[in-house]
Amino acid sequence: MTLSARRDVFQAIADPTRRQIINLVARKAMNLNTITDHFEISRPSVSQHIKILTECGLIEIEKVGRERYCKVQPNNLKTVSDWIEQYRDLWEEKLDSFETYLNKLHAKRKKK
Amino acid sequence: MSATNEATNRTLTLKRTFNVPVKLVWEAWTRPDHIAQWWGPKGMKTKIVEHDFKVGGKWKYTMAMPDGSEFISDGVYSVIIALQKIFSSANFKPMTEGVEIQALFEANGEKTNFTFNVVHPTEEYCKQQEKMGGMKGWGSVFDRLESFVATLSKI
Numbered sequence: 001m002t003l004s005a006r007r008d009v010f011q012a013i014a015d016p017t018r019r020q021i022i023n024l025v026a027r028k029a030m031n032l033n034t035i036t037d038h039f040e041i042s043r044p045s046v047s048q049h050i051k052i053l054t055e056c057g058l059i060e061i062e063k064v065g066r067e068r069y070c071k072v073q074p075n076n077l078k079t080v081s082d083w084i085e086q087y088r089d090l091w092e093e094k095l096d097s098f099e100t101y102l103n104k105l106h107a108k109r110k111k112k
Numbered sequence: 113m114s115a116t117n118e119a120t121n122r123t124l125t126l127k128r129t130f131n132v133p134v135k136l137v138w139e140a141w142t143r144p145d146h147i148a149q150w151w152g153p154k155g156m157k158t159k160i161v162e163h164d165f166k167v168g169g170k171w172k173y174t175m176a177m178p179d180g181s182e183f184i185s186d187g188v189y190s191v192i193i194a195l196q197k198i199f200s201s202a203n204f205k206p207m208t209e210g211v212e213i214q215a216l217f218e219a220n221g222e223k224t225n226f227t228f229n230v231v232h233p234t235e236e237y238c239k240q241q242e243k244m245g246g247m248k249g250w251g252s253v254f255d256r257l258e259s260f261v262a263t264l265s266k267i
Contacts, residue, residue, distance in 0.1 A: 052192040087208070091126055091230065093153060099130060101142050106132045 008077050012056035017041065018049050022058060022072060028063065029069040124230040134219040137226065138195050141215060145174070151185075167192055187213070195219070195226070208232070 001096040013019050017039065024030060024038055035048045050070060057076040080086045130137050133246040140146045144163040152158040152175045162172040172186035184205040190212075191199035197216045203209040 046140050087124055087230065087250055088126070091124065091228065094151070094228075095128055095228065097150045097153070098140065099128065100138060101146070102130055105140055105146070106136055107137065 001003075008060055009056050009076055012053050014056050015049070015052075017046075018053055021046070021049055021053060022077070025059060025070045026072045029071040031067050031069050035070065122232040123233070126228045128191070128228075129220065130224045130226055131222070132224060133222055134195050134217050134249040137224040138217055141217075151175075162186070163187065165192070202230075219261045 013022070020038070021035060024035060032043065032047060032050065033048070037044045039046055050059060050061075051072075054061060058075055060071045060073050062071055116129070142165055144160040148160050149163070151173055152204075156175050159174045160172075161174055164168050164182065167189055169189050170186065174185075175183040177183065183241050185202065186205075187202035189198065189200045191197060195217055195252050197214065199212060199214050202213045204209050204211075210233050212229075212231040212233075213233070214227075216227040216229075218225040218227075236264070238259045
């Protein structure tokens, strides 16, 4: 099994620098130099992070003339939020249950 | 995603206003005899195995499944400020591990504004993904829980 085959979006966002890169280019497509300017780490390290982000499908490289711009791929980022959202129903249910119990308890206490 | 920071992206937030004073909300949320009544999905019995309600104290609740397996929730309290907030680490086995849950209470006259956050750690999730072999593992657990809850509502 190759390393790249195991990469997914969650692995991509597990690293703080990569999360920052996503935040940066989410606002505006940027070339490597501009991205590097935002970090203290070297250009090759930034480049390596971008490579991983590209492999995970979170970032796309677009060539404009001689420049290469990094752009986010919002659909793949959505995988991350969907994963968190799947828990929402479970928690809503728990809070429903809490609220029902709470109202019963409140009614009982008032009677006393 | 652009304007939000990364912590927001891994946090699930639920907000409620309860028509009950904060003192009672706090009591119902924190006392084990109350928790046993509401923690589990409808009809599911919750056993409070441990409930050491103090900073650094452990809590552990179990729910028995009809097939004999158990859903275990446990964690350690990290912040407790009476009538205001409770932070705790939490594991919901076998579904998710290493999340932080934050319960925030705010008195609003005779009502209570309640905010509940679940902060998911991406690093942990990744490790787990590898162990479980991707989304499949998650799907089956949810299906199992869902079908179980569906059975209950028919009774």
